[in-house]
Amino acid sequence: MSAMAAAAPPLTHSTRGAIVIDDVVKIYDPDGAAVMAVDHCSLEIEAGEICMIVGPSGCGKTTLLNAIAGFHAITSGRILLDGEVLCSTEKPKADPGSDRIVVFQNGALFPWKTNLDNVAFGPLMQGKLNKSHALEKARGMMADAGLAGAEHNFPGEVSSGVRRRVEIVRALMNDPKVLLLDEPYRALDSLTKSVMHEALLEIYYKNKVTIFFITHDLEEAIFLGHKVAIMTTRPCRPKKILEVDIPHPRNYSVLTSKRFRELMEETNVAVHEEALKAFAAGEKEG
Amino acid sequence: MSGKPVETQLAESIVDIRNRRGDGNVRGINLTLYRLLQWSKSPRPYLMLIGFALFLGFWYLSVEVWKLPRFREMPGITDVIKEWLSRSPTYGLSLYTAEYYQHIWVSVWRVTQAFFLATVLGVPFGLFLGWSKKFKEYVFPVFETLRPIPILAWVPLAIVMFFASESAVIFLTFLASFFATALNTMLGVESIDESYVRAANCLGASKSQVFRHVIVPGALPFIFTGLQISIGVSWFSLVAAEMVSGQYGLGYVINTSYTMVRYPTIVIGMITLGAVGYVTSAMVRLVGDYLMQWRTRELALGGQ
Numbered sequence: 001m002s003a004m005a006a007a008a009p010p011l012t013h014s015t016r017g018a019i020v021i022d023d024v025v026k027i028y029d030p031d032g033a034a035v036m037a038v039d040h041c042s043l044e045i046e047a048g049e050i051c052m053i054v055g056p057s058g059c060g061k062t063t064l065l066n067a068i069a070g071f072h073a074i075t076s077g078r079i080l081l082d083g084e085v086l087c088s089t090e091k092p093k094a095d096p097g098s099d100r101i102v103v104f105q106n107g108a109l110f111p112w113k114t115n116l117d118n119v120a121f122g123p124l125m126q127g128k129l130n131k132s133h134a135l136e137k138a139r140g141m142m143a144d145a146g147l148a149g150a151e152h153n154f155p156g157e158v159s160s161g162v163r164r165r166v167e168i169v170r171a172l173m174n175d176p177k178v179l180l181l182d183e184p185y186r187a188l189d190s191l192t193k194s195v196m197h198e199a200l201l202e203i204y205y206k207n208k209v210t211i212f213f214i215t216h217d218l219e220e221a222i223f224l225g226h227k228v229a230i231m232t233t234r235p236c237r238p239k240k241i242l243e244v245d246i247p248h249p250r251n252y253s254v255l256t257s258k259r260f261r262e263l264m265e266e267t268n269v270a271v272h273e274e275a276l277k278a279f280a281a282g283e284k285e286g
Numbered sequence: 287m288s289g290k291p292v293e294t295q296l297a298e299s300i301v302d303i304r305n306r307r308g309d310g311n312v313r314g315i316n317l318t319l320y321r322l323l324q325w326s327k328s329p330r331p332y333l334m335l336i337g338f339a340l341f342l343g344f345w346y347l348s349v350e351v352w353k354l355p356r357f358r359e360m361p362g363i364t365d366v367i368k369e370w371l372s373r374s375p376t377y378g379l380s381l382y383t384a385e386y387y388q389h390i391w392v393s394v395w396r397v398t399q400a401f402f403l404a405t406v407l408g409v410p411f412g413l414f415l416g417w418s419k420k421f422k423e424y425v426f427p428v429f430e431t432l433r434p435i436p437i438l439a440w441v442p443l444a445i446v447m448f449f450a451s452e453s454a455v456i457f458l459t460f461l462a463s464f465f466a467t468a469l470n471t472m473l474g475v476e477s478i479d480e481s482y483v484r485a486a487n488c489l490g491a492s493k494s495q496v497f498r499h500v501i502v503p504g505a506l507p508f509i510f511t512g513l514q515i516s517i518g519v520s521w522f523s524l525v526a527a528e529m530v531s532g533q534y535g536l537g538y539v540i541n542t543s544y545t546m547v548r549y550p551t552i553v554i555g556m557i558t559l560g561a562v563g564y565v566t567s568a569m570v571r572l573v574g575d576y577l578m579q580w581r582t583r584e585l586a587l588g589g590q
Contacts, residue, residue: 069484069488070487071484071487096484096487096488097488097490098488098489098490100488101488101489102484102485102488104481104484104485106479106481107481108479108481108482108484108485110482110485110486110499110500110503110504111580111581111584112503112504112506112578112580112581113499113503113580114580121486121489121491121499122489122490125486125489125490125491125492125495125499126489126490154579154580154583154584155580156580156581156583156584157583157584170489171488174489174490
């Protein structure tokens with residue numbers, strides 16, 4: 001592991017959070033309609049890597065995320081986290097745990113708790129910290145992320161950009177191995193999105209947590225990721241895996257660089273092909 | 287990437303938004319008072335007064351001035367108010383008689399007991415209906431069969447079951463409230479976005495912690511909608527129940543005044559019922575606002 005980290009360009013020194021997706025199949029309703037969502041999908045994500053999963057809406061990317069998080073069972077194959085089996089053909093559903101925390105598409109901060117209480121929630125539930133320590137740690141982490149002013153507001157009172165950051169801080173409070181992000185910036189306008197991207201990278205540079213990030217935005221994927229996996233439309237499997245050789249740390253000037261545009265050109269065709277297939281399939285179903 | 291500018295800007299913009307809104311630091315009961323003060327400064331109280339004035343004006347004109355068909359036999363507003371404010375009322379009931387307050391007190395006390403029972407039993411029952419699919423499969427069909435049966439249809443059974451008329455009245459008052467509370471609570475649990483439960487699971491919450499920190503607060507808006515309906519329904523049912531049995535209470539006043547042809551007293555009873563019902567309903571709403579400040583504040587931001 002350490003040899004690999006030394007060989008790999010910056011920021012992959014983390015030794016935790018390596019994910020192996022090995023020949024995973026997911027069939028919904030196997031006795032009835034038998035819809036194949038994931039088809040013999042294999043993918044390796046190194047510890048501390050940002051892996052972007054790109055594919056058209058409804059292609060089965062979220063199914064993969066749900067399998068890692070332990071929300072849904074898989075049909076066959078296995079998924080490993082740091083060499084330990086999360087789920088496999090024998091034990092199809094992983095147990096949800098605070099080592100893999102999901103940031104949801106529409107956000108799942110509890111609207112009835114203040115932002116501070118949301119952030120302190122994980123350690124309190126697990127009994128890892130008592131109330132005053134949990135709140136103290138939460139205050140510190142929110143201050144580090146520039147969120148000190150929003151502590152006593154309820155999530156409904158702050159902008160969606162702030163909510164997203166609070167949700168990521170809530171996840172990081174638990175020192176997870178992996179962050180699973182399910183199109184978290186989908187609903188944001190492109191200006192807010194660019195702020196959120198830089199903010200996410202800032203948080204990442206401080207924490208070096210493995211990030212499994214689902215999106216359908218290729219630009220977002222290449223800007224953020226070490227690795228971009230372009231998935232086929234349903235059933236889902238990697239069509240093309242791109243290693244992004246633009247060094248981290250990155251900022252928005254990357255978007256106008258020559259290399260960035262080359263990578264966009266290289267992958268755009270593959271993504272567009274899948275989008276067309278998904279569109280055609282959607283029309284037939286409709 | 288320096289990082290600082292983004293963070294400082296964000297922190298500043300958050301403070302900025304809070305200052306602009308004005309009520310950013312108002313909490314608890316103060317928030318309610320603050321909103322009440324805002325209300326009194328707005329044109330809304332005047333609209334309310336105009337609404338009442340129009341209604342009472344129509345009553346006056348239709349009965350006493352125009353003597354419209356159907357309205358002609360009704361007690362007029364002047365008769366009712368004279369009777370209500372009289373120190374020696376013709377029909378024996380006014381603001382100056384102790385009996386008036388005894389009727390109010392008896393009705394309020396019955397509704398309080400029935401509403402309390404309906405809440406204490408209905409909320410947990412509804413939570414379990416929403417929480418456990420199996421429990422719902424057993425119980426919900428029976429529940430749905432009993433729910434549409436009107437209170438008046440329960441009267442004979444209530445009298446057979448409870449020999450004391452007081453417990454029969456409370457049982458009848460309780461019944462419809464219980465159904466309203468339980469059904470809304472169940473819908474509340476079912477309305478909770480699956481993401482919240484999943485997020486709590488990710489963050490390491492146990493099943494009982496999910497129940498306490500996600501299911502109960504998540505269902506609270508629906509629970510309070512249920513309680514608002516419940517308190518209203520308990521007043522309907524109370525009047526029905528008091529017409530059947532009992533020796534005191536506003537429903538009893540209305541019913542006996544009818545048989546003894548004391549029309550102004552009927553209207554006094556009706557208006558008193560309406561006013562007391564309004565107050566109890568407002569109290570439930572206040573408790574709800576207090577317990578769900580996150581929601582009150584969200585709605586306030588939306589300008590409601």
